[in-house]
Amino acid sequence: xxxxxxxxxxxxxxxxxxxxxxxxxMAADAHDGPEEVAVLxxxxxxxxxxxxxxxxxxxxEAGHDNEHYEHILHQLQNKPWAAVYIAAFFFFMIALGxxxxxxxxxxxxxxxxxxxxxxMDGITAYLLPGSIIMFILLALSGFHFNHLFTWMDPEVxxxxxxxxxKTAYLNVPFLLIRAAIYIAGWNIFRYLIRRNSLRLxxxxxDRLHKTNFKLxxxxxxxxxxxxxxxxxxxxxxxxxHWFSTLFGWYVFSSLIVSAVTMIALVSIYLKSRGYLxxxxxxxxxxxxxxxxxxxxxxAYLWFSQYMLIWYSNxxxxxxxxxxxxxxxxxxxxGMVVLNFVFPVLLLMNSDYKRINxxxxxSGIIILCGHYLDIFVMIMPATVGESWFIGIPEISALxxxxxxxxxxxxxxxxxxxxxxxxxxxxxxSKHFHY
Amino acid sequence: MASKVIHAIYTDDDxxxxxxxxxxxxxxxxxxxxxxxxxxxxDKAMGLEPTRLxxxxxxxGVIGLxxxxxxxxxxxxxDWPQNIGGKPSFSFVQNSPAFVPIIFELTVFFAxxxxxxxxxxxxxxxxYKAAENPDVRTTDDHFLMEIDVASHSVEELxxxxxxxxxxxxxxxxx
Numbered sequence: 001x002x003x004x005x006x007x008x009x010x011x012x013x014x015x016x017x018x019x020x021x022x023x024x025x026m027a028a029d030a031h032d033g034p035e036e037v038a039v040l041x042x043x044x045x046x047x048x049x050x051x052x053x054x055x056x057x058x059x060x061e062a063g064h065d066n067e068h069y070e071h072i073l074h075q076l077q078n079k080p081w082a083a084v085y086i087a088a089f090f091f092f093m094i095a096l097g098x099x100x101x102x103x104x105x106x107x108x109x110x111x112x113x114x115x116x117x118x119x120m121d122g123i124t125a126y127l128l129p130g131s132i133i134m135f136i137l138l139a140l141s142g143f144h145f146n147h148l149f150t151w152m153d154p155e156v157x158x159x160x161x162x163x164x165x166k167t168a169y170l171n172v173p174f175l176l177i178r179a180a181i182y183i184a185g186w187n188i189f190r191y192l193i194r195r196n197s198l199r200l201x202x203x204x205x206d207r208l209h210k211t212n213f214k215l216x217x218x219x220x221x222x223x224x225x226x227x228x229x230x231x232x233x234x235x236x237x238x239x240x241h242w243f244s245t246l247f248g249w250y251v252f253s254s255l256i257v258s259a260v261t262m263i264a265l266v267s268i269y270l271k272s273r274g275y276l277x278x279x280x281x282x283x284x285x286x287x288x289x290x291x292x293x294x295x296x297x298x299a300y301l302w303f304s305q306y307m308l309i310w311y312s313n314x315x316x317x318x319x320x321x322x323x324x325x326x327x328x329x330x331x332x333x334g335m336v337v338l339n340f341v342f343p344v345l346l347l348m349n350s351d352y353k354r355i356n357x358x359x360x361x362s363g364i365i366i367l368c369g370h371y372l373d374i375f376v377m378i379m380p381a382t383v384g385e386s387w388f389i390g391i392p393e394i395s396a397l398x399x400x401x402x403x404x405x406x407x408x409x410x411x412x413x414x415x416x417x418x419x420x421x422x423x424x425x426x427x428s429k430h431f432h433y
Numbered sequence: 434m435a436s437k438v439i440h441a442i443y444t445d446d447d448x449x450x451x452x453x454x455x456x457x458x459x460x461x462x463x464x465x466x467x468x469x470x471x472x473x474x475x476d477k478a479m480g481l482e483p484t485r486l487x488x489x490x491x492x493x494g495v496i497g498l499x500x501x502x503x504x505x506x507x508x509x510x511x512d513w514p515q516n517i518g519g520k521p522s523f524s525f526v527q528n529s530p531a532f533v534p535i536i537f538e539l540t541v542f543f544a545x546x547x548x549x550x551x552x553x554x555x556x557x558x559x560x561y562k563a564a565e566n567p568d569v570r571t572t573d574d575h576f577l578m579e580i581d582v583a584s585h586s587v588e589e590l591x592x593x594x595x596x597x598x599x600x601x602x603x604x605x606x607x
Binding site: 303306307310311313348350 | 487491519530531533
């Protein structure tokens with residue numbers, strides 16, 4: 001109760017700071033954003049309406065140095081949109097991954113994590129706004145406000161037999177219906193589990209715990225299917241000519257590792273402010289182990305996808321990596337270093353996993369790495385070789401991180417940070433490794 | 434010089450842990466404890482140093498990594514760079530994805546096997562090694578604590594051990 005009250009006060013102190021940051025950022029960004037988009041829309045009509053890999057770049061190459069700034073604007077047709085899309089997806093996926101991790105802990109009846117459940121609850125508070133933002137972005141693409149998805153452009157589809165064959169799946173109404181189903185499903189599960197968990201605090205028996213157990217198991221089944229389809233719909237379809245079977249898993253690994261990292265960072269922060277009485281370094285150690293393990297899992301899937309395609313070198317598949325290696329060499333291989341080499345070396349030592357500083361450093365590295373991961377998934381298909389991590393990217397990232405922090409910490413104030421009647425809470429309080 | 438030790442036998446691991454703490458507080462020296470199964474926290478209670486096996490394993494893994502890289506670089510790139518199915522054998526980096534599975538496996542192989550062998554050597558385990566078991570029951574359901582008598586009085590020490598809950602106390606001279 002006391003913890004919750006302090007958390008509430010804290011939440012209101014912390015929230016304005018971040019929002020102001022965000023507003024400043026938005027104000028700074030507002031000058032660039034709309035202009036760019038306006039110019040770009042014109043350009044889309046004049047030039048080729050097909051902003052696929054490298055295409056708009058060649059259109060841009062015709063222009064010359066004097067109008068260098070405008071020239072860049074030409075190339076950056078999709079840039080602000082893609083920047084927003086990437087940042088929105090990145091934070092949305094953290095909330096979704098946290099929900100999956102939370103359901104996993106409930107369904108596996110983990111004895112160590114119940115003291116962290118409310119932290120996870122707080123992070124999943126972003127699921128609803130985050131998924132609505134994603135849906136709006138998809139709808140805006142669907143209504144041709146941007147050209148993130150080539151297959152949404154009827155003219156492109158008319159000349160593209162490969163996409164024509166996929167229109168049964170890749171069409172705007174069906175995409176939006178699917179997105180609505182995923183989003184509704186995730187949020188309903190999240191709402192029910194959260195509600196039951198809060199009611200369990202007041203209850204006299206453990207019936208709601210069982211309900212939550214079943215709900216969590218149901219969510220995991222639903223999540224596995226929808227996450228896979230979500231990754232095809234929202235990410236893989238920016239490259240409608242390309243497909244990969246383990247893509248859904250690959251996106252999942254990225255999602256779960258950033259979620260665990262976020263749980264660890266938020267827990268360490270709340271602990272350092274004295275709101276999590278029962279969280280000790282063993283809990284952090286466990287989270288760090290998950291960060292370590294899932295980082296390796298991510299690298300495994302990244303490499304499996306990369307090596308299989310590199311090895312067989314089939315033209316229709318390999319273009320995906322050729323554009324990435326040629327145009328995105330540093331981010332493409334840099335993220336492997338960030339997401340694999342650093343976490344492995346930093347978090348291998350058992351003692352380091354208990355030191356907050358190490359967990360925070362590697363957490364920040366992992367989050368940066370996975371932002372880059374999403375960046376390299378989306379950008380090559382939408383802006384091609386004229387990518388740059390500049391004002392739109394960073395400000396979109398700041399906007400959504402501000403929103404994320406605001407929603408999460410507001411979510412954390414809504415309930416006491418220690419579940420009262422969870423059957424495993426005593427075990428979790430005394431957990432040590 | 435004949436040294437004397439006392440064997441104190443316990444039947445409960447909680448009792449054993451308590452006894453270890455008391456014995457250490459009383460500044461008697463425990464030379465060995467025999468237990469049929471790992472007792473959680475016994476090493477901490479005894480004040481044993483943490484194992485460095487993991488560090489050794491890491492070093493072995495690095496050795497395996499280097500060995501595999503040198504091996505494949507020599508065989509596939511330097512010694513006879515054939516064109517096998519169009520794989521680029523001009524430099525190690527160009528063909529490296531194909532080597533990664535072997536690099537990975539050899540790293541694990543070295544780390545695992547050399548660590549196990551290190552473990553056997555450090556704990557002096559090998560086939561036909563004579564068992565060093567002071568009491569056969571310690572492999573089933575009894576715990577045995579061996580304490581150096583040194584210059585302490587045997588009477589006092591056995592009294593003390595009896596108070597810690599020892600079931601049997603034996604004086605061994607060897």
